[in-house]
Amino acid sequence: MRHLLLWLAAILLWTGVQAQQTQKPPLHGKKWMAVTGKPLAATAGAMIFQRGGNAVDAACAMLAATCTMWDVLSWGGETQALIYNPKTGKVIAINALGVAPTGATPAFFKSKGYDFPPEYGPLAAVTPGTAGGLCYMLAQYGTMSLKEVLAPAMDMAAGYPIEAQTANSIERGKKYIQQWPYSKAVFLTHPGEKREAPEAGEMFIQKDLLATLTKMVEAEQEALKKHKSRKEAIMAAYDRFYKGDIAKEFVRGCQEQGGLITLEDLARWKPIEEEPLHVNYRGIEVYKLQEWTQGPMLLQSLNILENFDLKAMGYNSPQYIHTLYQTMNLTFADRDFYYGDPYFNKNRAIMGLLNKDYAKARAKQILPDRNDVAAGPGDPYPYIGKSNPYLHFLEERKGYMDTTNGRKPGGFVPKHDATTFNTGKDTEQLYAQQSADSAYHDRLWRGTTSVEAADKDGWVVSITPSGGWLPACIAGRTGIGMSQRLQSFVLDSAICPFNVIAPGKRPRVTLTPSMALKDGKPFLSFAVQGGDTQDQNLLQFFVNVVDFGMTVQQATEAANINTNQLWLSLGGSKVSDRMPRPGSLLLNNNTPEKTRSILESMGYHLSFEQRTSGPVNAIYLDSKHGTLWGGSSNHGEDYGIAW
DSSP states (O other): OHHHHHHHHHHHHHHTOOOOOOSSOOEEESSEEEEESSHHHHHHHHHHHHTTOOHHHHHHHHHHHHHHTTSSBOTBSBEEEEEEETTTTEEEEEEEOOOOOTTOOHHHHHHTTOSSOOSSSGGGOOOOOHHHHHHHHHHHHOOSOHHHHHHHHHHHHTOEEOOHHHHHHHHHTHHHHTTSHHHHHHHOSSTTSSSOSOOTTOEEOOHHHHHHHHHHHHHHHHHHHTTOOHHHHHHHHHHHHHHSHHHHHHHHHHHHTTOOOOHHHHHHOOOEEEOOEEEEETTEEEEEOOTTBSTHHHHHHHHHHTTSOHHHHOTTOHHHHHHHHHHHHHHHHHHHHHOSOGGGOSSOOHHHHTOHHHHHHHHHTSOSSSOOTTOOOOOOGGGGTOOOTTHHHHHHHHTOOBTTTTBOOSSOOOHHHHHHHOOSSOHHHHHHHHHTOHHHHHHHHOOOOOEEEEETTSOEEEEOOBBSOSSOOBOGGGOOBBOOGGGGSBSOTTTOTTOBOOTTOOOOBSOOOEEEEETTEEEEEEEEOOGGGHHHHHHHHHHHHHTTOOOHHHHHHSOOOEEOOSOOSSOOSSHHHHOOOTTEEEEETTOOHHHHHHHHHTTOEEEEESOOSOOEEEEEEETTTTEEEEEEOSSSSOEEEEO
8 A cells, every 4th residue: 555655646746847948959940950979070961061961961070970980980990870752751760781791500509619709809790781781872862972871981981070079989809909910000099108008189191991982982083973873883892892992992801800801791781771660659650660670679668558547647757767667678688589680581570560459568567566476478479460480489488497596597598608697695685786787888888879950852771780899800901890780680599589690691780760650740869879678768758758848858858767677689699698687777876765765676786877868869750840950969978960
């Protein structure tokens, strides 16, 4: 009874809470808007807009600039995009994620003692996708030449004043960088000194990268001289990267350092234009990439949350937090078991997972008064008229016990790792230890960047690129950092039968751009960095706008929650490094004591941070006034420019 009274009191308190004054002002524009993770990169987008480019041109320029600045990615990484085409009125998806190279098999990595592919170095690399994705988007939907769009990035490669965030990341990662000769030559500009990395404000010069970008532009310009079309000329640059001298040097440098990528791997790879997935939430069509990303987890969550009156619960009330947490636990459990490269499996579960009746059934599984530590994958196959071919793996999961609490976990706990998770301490001590585990949270929140662009003609772009982050292993004299995305594969079908590594296969990634249409017109374009927290934060951002009436800037700064009751997608070499942590809940420091008390009584293990909304960047398209609103995170260096 006391528990119920506390809960009701908190609901009354939170129902009337309004969003706080924002730390950053909202952006307003009538002609264009460019938002991304770095001020200089946003400026690159603005430069392209001012020269007459459309939103795709500007987005490509921002993408190129962020890669050149090593904003938690580089040119050897991967690119995922959603584009609204006003000429067709449709949202299209761009899959520019690299694939596992020749020889990348479970047996290969298990023979080296890995439970997952490694976090760093040449053996962590999928084939580069960003260069190809940029060329494809620009050729198909842009208006400018590659030379024009790459001009800001090339100017930066010739030398730009490096910011403290990147410079300090280089210094922190120098123990890795020193192992790789080409990385060492680029990043450690003061060899032998106490600080070997560049200083903040120092001119950072990347001669090899500039030479690579110059070669791509040369290929384009030579094709134009031969009277090739704009599209054909851009794809000539693409061919030089993936089949020409750039490819040869990339492969030579990769293999010299122990990597697996071959010339055939590069030549075979191509970006894919896809149909995005979407669901309707309270009259709004929400679009995400297919299940080679974690994006459908947000769509599944919206289908479940549609069965609840979130506004009546109140923003960040105990009931709201509990409902949100339980919803995400169910959808993450599905993500962790059913998501993977759809081109490698004909028994896709995704349409069952997105079925509204499946969502209603999952909503009924939510316990009203406590955390469900046993929340696991559902069975979506009956909702598409099929039998589940993976029931034997689900049964295998149920046979393992979580030794920390004696209950069956939602996640897979191999017998040989059970004792690793059980330290002999009681639960509270264990969670205190976990909360202090900075390595775990680095893997949970591991960042990328986001690129958002829109223009007066109706083009809208949302990109979440990543890969090749610091400390990056550079492939030969290309200046290109190799991706580390191979680590998102699993080696055991019982963890996820859809995401077992194989040559030519794409890993299931955390990267997840977002777009929403209302009354058939663009409504929101939004993305965020932050590993497994990305769709957690994007889900709450979207609900903040749609259900709680916040502006985009308010929603980017509003306090969110994070669940750790999921399988980590990044980092750690052992199964125990990635296992779910049932009931682990991150809250904002300003969470009231009443809320904390109620949540603890429901079985949650709480931790706190000052900023918990995630670095969301977004554009709201105001159809009433025909203007653009921008929201840019207050968490770091995210920046927007509009006109």
